[in-house]
Amino acid sequence: MDLMNNYIDLSPSPVALIESLRSIGYSMETAVADVIDNSITANASQIHVRFSWNSGNPWIAIIDNGHGMTESELKSAMRFGSMNPLQTRARNDLGRFGLGMKTASLSQCRHLTVLSQKNQQVSCCEWDLKQLTQTDSPGWKLGILDLDAVHQRSTLNQIYKETFSQTQSGTIVLWEDVDRVIEHSELSKQDNHFNQVMNDTRNHLALVFHRFLSPDIGKKKVVVLMNWDELQAFNPFNSRNLATQELEKQQIVVDGEKIVVQPYVLPHHNKISRQEYEEYAGSGGYLHNQGFYVYRNKRLIIKGTWFRLIKKEELNKLIRIQVDIPNTLDHLWKIDIKKSHAVPSELIKNELNRVIRKIEIAGRRVYRQRGARLSSAAKHPVWIRKAVGGAVVYQINREHPLVIEMLAKTPADHREFLEQVITMFEVGFPTDLFFNDVASTPEQVDKPKFDEQALELLLDVFLNRWASSGMSNTEVVEEILHIDPFTSNKILTEEILKRKGYIHE
Numbered sequence: 083m084d085l086m087n088n089y090i091d092l093s094p095s096p097v098a099l100i101e102s103l104r105s106i107g108y109s110m111e112t113a114v115a116d117v118i119d120n121s122i123t124a125n126a127s128q129i130h131v132r133f134s135w136n137s138g139n140p141w142i143a144i145i146d147n148g149h150g151m152t153e154s155e156l157k158s159a160m161r162f163g164s165m166n167p168l169q170t171r172a173r174n175d176l177g178r179f180g181l182g183m184k185t186a187s188l189s190q191c192r193h194l195t196v197l198s199q200k201n202q203q204v205s206c207c208e209w210d211l212k213q214l215t216q217t218d219s220p221g222w223k224l225g226i227l228d229l230d231a232v233h234q235r236s237t238l239n240q241i242y243k244e245t246f247s248q249t250q251s252g253t254i255v256l257w258e259d260v261d262r263v264i265e266h267s268e269l270s271k272q273d274n275h276f277n278q279v280m281n282d283t284r285n286h287l288a289l290v291f292h293r294f295l296s297p298d299i300g301k302k303k304v305v306v307l308m309n310w311d312e313l314q315a316f317n318p319f320n321s322r323n324l325a326t327q328e329l330e331k332q333q334i335v336v337d338g339e340k341i342v343v344q345p346y347v348l349p350h351h352n353k354i355s356r357q358e359y360e361e362y363a364g365s366g367g368y369l370h371n372q373g374f375y376v377y378r379n380k381r382l383i384i385k386g387t388w389f390r391l392i393k394k395e396e397l398n399k400l401i402r403i404q405v406d407i408p409n410t411l412d413h414l415w416k417i418d419i420k421k422s423h424a425v426p427s428e429l430i431k432n433e434l435n436r437v438i439r440k441i442e443i444a445g446r447r448v449y450r451q452r453g454a455r456l457s458s459a460a461k462h463p464v465w466i467r468k469a470v471g472g473a474v475v476y477q478i479n480r481e482h483p484l485v486i487e488m489l490a491k492t493p494a495d496h497r498e499f500l501e502q503v504i505t506m507f508e509v510g511f512p513t514d515l516f517f518n519d520v521a522s523t524p525e526q527v528d529k530p531k532f533d534e535q536a537l538e539l540l541l542d543v544f545l546n547r548w549a550s551s552g553m554s555n556t557e558v559v560e561e562i563l564h565i566d567p568f569t570s571n572k573i574l575t576e577e578i579l580k581r582k583g584y585i586h587e
């Protein structure tokens with residue numbers, strides 16, 4: 083007997099589906115970025131993001147001078163799922179899912195109009211949720227606008243006239259009925275909020291597209307304007323500053339495709355101005371922004387994460403690693419529709435782990451150099467640094483002349499007790515607190531102030547001892563300046579010695 087399958091048509095209800103897709107998790111900034119992806123893929127050299135509060139009826143338009151679309155291309159572009167995500171894409175294509183333009187736009191607005199010009203032909207289509215929700219809605223029916231209809235739409239017409247008087251080809255993506263951005267803010271504060279959100283969007287775009295805004299030599303530059311104001315690239319590695327350490331580049335080859343990994347150690351705060359240091363901290367600060375920065379076709383997808391391979395630590399806070407992946411490896415990265423998330427497969431994670439192990443060491447060197455400078459030039463330091471096994475410990479120098487002097491002056495039956503007290507100081511040193519302070523706000527870590535009187539009291543111990551030793555004044559001064567705390571308080575010590583006649587001007 084033949085088995086027979088019966089099929090019924092079960093197309094999704096457009097309104098229900100679109101309403102759900104609106105909640106996919108786009109923010110204004112990720113939504114605008116997703117539309118800009120298409121402009122870059124269409125080879126645009128200029129992309130203008132225009133926006134207006136429009137007395138409480140805000141609109142946003144993303145206008146490019148890319149290759150545009152013919153009428154039939156535009157129609158299929160308007161389809162939800164215009165391309166199978168499994169299909170191979172051109173190497174420079176920033177798209178993957180065939181959804182971005184629709185889902186990103188409609189996550190922020192209820193009325194999307196796309197107008198495109200190619201071969202001197204203008205085509206225009208719209209998805210208007212208001213129309214789709216009408217009870218006699220004809221289903222997934224796309225609105226087609228002829229030029230007369232375009233002229234009757236004031237915002238669209240204005241942008242159209244301003245744009246296509248100069249360019250041969252290009253695309254306008256217009257969002258009207260922009261509701262999401264204002265729905266949760268108080269009526270009187272909505273315009274402020276809108277401007278704030280657009281400002282955040284500007285910063286997001288300056289980062290996400292920085293490799294296009296400020297490309298490598300010989301590569302095509304893309305100009306992005308926001309209401310006529312040109313966006314400046316924000317390079318999270320501050321790679322043009324000579325104080326940034328560019329560590330050795332590494333390559334991972336997977337399925338015959340290359341992943342290029344370029345680690346940077348950003349400049350330590352004492353190498354650059356405070357303003358520059360703070361500028362490159364990025365939102366959330368250095369600690370938060372350490373880690374991998376993954377670029378897909380030079381477009382930033384995800385930033386400041388170690389993919390749980392290591393924890394974010396003070397010690398690594400200046401390390402940022404650029405990872406370049408091609409769109410041919412999307413299957414190994416689990417890129418999300420919003421292009422704001424990516425999870426590397428185990429295979430890639432293992433490779434990245436190997437890279438981290440190497441780099442961590444170099445990153446630590448930045449701090450170590452500084453640590454080395456902290457150690458004193460004194461022949462008789464108060465503290466000595468000792469490497470014991472794998473660990474480093476700091477101890478009070480038992481050979482320091484003043485320690486010797488103190489122990490010598492102590493009656494024999496108290497000496498052991500005194501030594502134990504010294505040991506207690508060493509063991510009780512608040513290493514964790516100190517370390518944390520040095521790593522997070524080194525500029526604020528200081529020593530307790532040493533006043534002149536205290537210094538003089540200590541100095542007198544030596545001067546008295548050497549007074550009858552036959553040492554010349556010059557020799558005494560020479561010796562003293564090699565003993566801490568005199569070495570680290572040289573100017574003050576010299577003043578006292580001058581006053582006492584040991585140094586002559």
Ligand SMILES: Nc1ncnc2c1ncn2[C@@H]1O[C@H](COP(=O)(O)OP(=O)(O)OP(=O)(O)O)[C@@H](O)[C@H]1O
Binds near residue numbers: 116120121151182253
């Ligand atoms: N500004 C544009 N210029 C030219 N063609 C465009 C433009 N915007 C979109 N298109 C066309 O519309 C198609 C659909 O765009 P959409 O953003 O919805 O999906 P996608 O870019 O293919 O994939 P993804 O969902 O990953 O963004 C694109 O593949 C492209 O062919």
Ligand SMILES: [Mg+2]
Binds near residue numbers: 116120
């Ligand atoms: Mg796209």
